[in-house]
Amino acid sequence: MSNVKSDLQGVLAANDAFYRAFATFDKEAMEDVWSSSEQVTCIHPGWTLVQGYDDVLASWARILKNPNQPPIVSGGAQVQQYGDCAVVLCRESVAGGLLYATNVFTKESGLWRLVHHQSAPVAIS
Amino acid sequence: MSNVKSDLQGVLAANDAFYRAFATFDKEAMEDVWSSSEQVTCIHPGWTLVQGYDDVLASWARILKNPNQPPIVSGGAQVQQYGDCAVVLCRESVAGGLLYATNVFTKESGLWRLVHHQSAPVAIS
Numbered sequence: 001m002s003n004v005k006s007d008l009q010g011v012l013a014a015n016d017a018f019y020r021a022f023a024t025f026d027k028e029a030m031e032d033v034w035s036s037s038e039q040v041t042c043i044h045p046g047w048t049l050v051q052g053y054d055d056v057l058a059s060w061a062r063i064l065k066n067p068n069q070p071p072i073v074s075g076g077a078q079v080q081q082y083g084d085c086a087v088v089l090c091r092e093s094v095a096g097g098l099l100y101a102t103n104v105f106t107k108e109s110g111l112w113r114l115v116h117h118q119s120a121p122v123a124i125s
Numbered sequence: 126m127s128n129v130k131s132d133l134q135g136v137l138a139a140n141d142a143f144y145r146a147f148a149t150f151d152k153e154a155m156e157d158v159w160s161s162s163e164q165v166t167c168i169h170p171g172w173t174l175v176q177g178y179d180d181v182l183a184s185w186a187r188i189l190k191n192p193n194q195p196p197i198v199s200g201g202a203q204v205q206q207y208g209d210c211a212v213v214l215c216r217e218s219v220a221g222g223l224l225y226a227t228n229v230f231t232k233e234s235g236l237w238r239l240v241h242h243q244s245a246p247v248a249i250s
Contacts, residue, residue: 039205041214043225048247049214080164080240082210082231087241089166089174100168102227102243106207115205116212118227120245122173 007107011079011086014105014112019074019092025064031057035106035113043118045099070095086112098124132232136204136211139230139237144199144217150189156182160231160238168243170224195220211237223249 014033021029034040034053042056043049050059063069077090084107092099104116139158146154159165159178167181168174175184188194202215209232217224229241 041205043214043227043245043247046246046248048223048249049225080166083208085207085210085212087210087229089168089241098173100174100243102168102229102241104212104227104229116214116227118225118243118245120168120243121171122168123171124173 007081007086008079010107011081011088011105011112012077014114015074015077015079015088015090015103018103018114018117019072022064022072023074025069027061027064030060030064033114035108035115037115039115041116043120045120074101092119098122132206132211133204136206136213136230136237137202139239140199140202140204140213140215140228143228143239143242144197147189147197148199150194152186152189155185155189158239160233160240162240164240166241168245170245199226217244223247 017029018033021033034056036053038052040053040056041049041051042059044059050056073093075091077088080087086105088103088105090101092101099119100122101117101119103114105112106115143158146158159181161178163177165178165181166174166176167184169184175181198218200216202213205212211230213228213230215226217226224244225247226242226244228239230237231240
């Protein structure tokens with residue numbers, strides 16, 4: 001059980017690191033969060049699919065250096081773990097709007113790395 | 126390798142079954158697609174998070190019996206498998222609009238079952 005608990009904490013820590021990199025506009029930290037695999041994928045709100053480490057990180061670089069990008073606050077993270085794969089769902093608050101994200105992590109050499117992110121606006125209920 | 130190939134075909138078949146149930150407004154088929162776990166989750170376009178088998182399937186029942194629900198066509202599915210977890214990304218076309226979906230499946234007693242779905246509109250590029 002302690003390993004399971006530790007794994008979930010590791011996933012949540014990786015999810016926190018992702019949003020910390022986003023909130024602090026830290027490009028290098030964002031690069032560390034993602035798996036370096038060519039299979040990584042990202043669907044930003046309203047964008048189409050971005051695929052592969054270089055293109056995904058280039059999309060983040062554009063977001064993080066955009067002076068008009070509002071800060072992000074994340075909350076309500078919940079984790080489902082399936083072996084070395086974990087799915088985190090969480091809220092994102094950006095400029096007064098509410099979004100929901102699906103973040104998929106895999107365990108690589110003992111560290112949880114982001115392999116997929118989709119975020120989209122949702123109704124405030 | 127044949128097992129891996131067979132697994133990917135099984136995931137794609139499960140993803141096809143999901144969209145076939147949606148396209149044919151088949152509530153019973155939709156119920157079969159999902160894992161019966163209380164951990165299943167769904168983020169419909171613009172909705173907030175729906176959680177648990179009963180609530181998720183109730184949300185689908187409302188969609189499938191809605192006479193104004195336009196038909197859906199899905200395409201471009203790609204799979205990433207991580208052990209007994211697989212993530213499918215695919216396009217959805219509804220009433221001339223393009224959406225992108227993240228569908229997460231897990232293998233239960235040899236069958237791939239849907240445990241999470243998020244879909245949201247994207248730009249047409």
